[in-house]
Amino acid sequence: MDSDSVVILSIEYWPDPQRGIKEAYRVLKIGGKACVIGPVHPTFWLSRFFADMWMLFPKEEEYIEWFQEAGFKDVKLKRIGPKWYRGVRRHGLIMGCSVTGVKPLTGDSPLKLGPKAEDVKKPVNPFMFLLRLILGSIAGAYFVLVPIYMWIKDQIVPKGQPI
Template identity: 85%
Template sequence: MASSVLNGADNFKILSGNTPFLGSELNVKCFPQKGIMNLRKTRILKPIKCSLSASRPVSQPRFIQHKKEAFWFYRFLSIVYDHVINPGHWTEDMRDEALQPAELHTRNLQVVDVGGGTGFTTLGIVKHVDAKNVTIIDQSPHQLAKAREKEPLKECKILEGDAEDLPFPTDTFDRYISAGSIEYWPDPQRGIKEAYRVLTIGGVACVIGPVYPTFWLSRFFADVWMLFPKEEEYIEWFKKAGFTQVKLKRIGPKWYRGVRRHGLIMGCSVTGVKPYGGESPLQLGPKSEDVSKPVNPFVFLMRFLLGIMAASYYVLVPIYMWLKDQIVPKGQPI
């Protein structure tokens, strides 16, 4: 599957021999307008046309970007997550490609999978790391129950916890992995800051998550549902937390043919290296969400239902793109 890498938003190169992103609208603010070199052929390709997405504050959570709503959302979604959601948005080949930048090259690495859910991403991790060295943490007991059922994960440590307040000592893990979780963090910067804290010196953080759409209808439903960050926001969060060697790798279902205008629930893999021991140099105020506070049940129900309606749109998008892939001749943009 084709992919691309952004090094701190400064460099951009195609890793495969085809040109999957030409004709796609990318939610990138400031990529250089330079020719792109095809690695299998020496011809120079026309620069990708970047499209600015509308500004929207990350600090304003969507309908299912609160922890309580996400908890109940996954209470029901966990039943069909591996069989309905993953096939359209997070396939095995996408997972394996997204994990490559995490450099899981030694079986005795200590790895934490934050927001590990049903353990689908963890299955990719334990291909390279001994399961006894892997910790899965998630706020949803229903998702974790599915992870416990998977035989390859029997030796993993499985915990309930909060990505923005991890229950681990500073300088604990060699690798921090989080896939499909950041979109439910009320304060993404705080979660990235925690990733920095729990890593050892030279440890690598790898966050895999959505990318913001540019098509107006997809953008509307994305903003109603949950957080779809822009690519440059990921890079900014990593750098502010203190990470160095920050890189962003684009991923997506192969039947999308590189199209990103509708956004992607799993659209990029962002990595950074922790250069110094201890906590992140970034100072933040109190957490933006206190889950212990009571909520208005009517408001909660309305937010929850509206969020589910918006999520339904993104169940249909991969089906729509698959049909276009079947109909439109290969080599033509869809």
């Protein structure tokens, strides 16, 4: 099944994003466009720590590299975020981005990947599972509270000033 466009919104949960972008390339028609929307790795140390514990927060450069390696041309990245963001990174959140690329040639992606490396037969360490669950829950709460805090600051700080 060929397509003119593919939009992917769950990339932060994928164990191997490069495979998903390669697959998007495969299903597109020539000239078709793929768009990935996802979070971006934070700059503030505490935000980075929680981002690394919770899920995949790629760097902007990684998104672009994944598209280019899959064979996409005219790759473009645009930062996205809420109104309160105001483009300042003091709080350590870059928020997210959308990355688009155009499929220039027919067929499969030129990228060659080996077999999947996931080992589902290995037993899960219960201590590590519990630790990751707790840290992941704290991280999830952190990434809910920081935007609420920033929204409140946006309501208080005059509009011409960075927050």
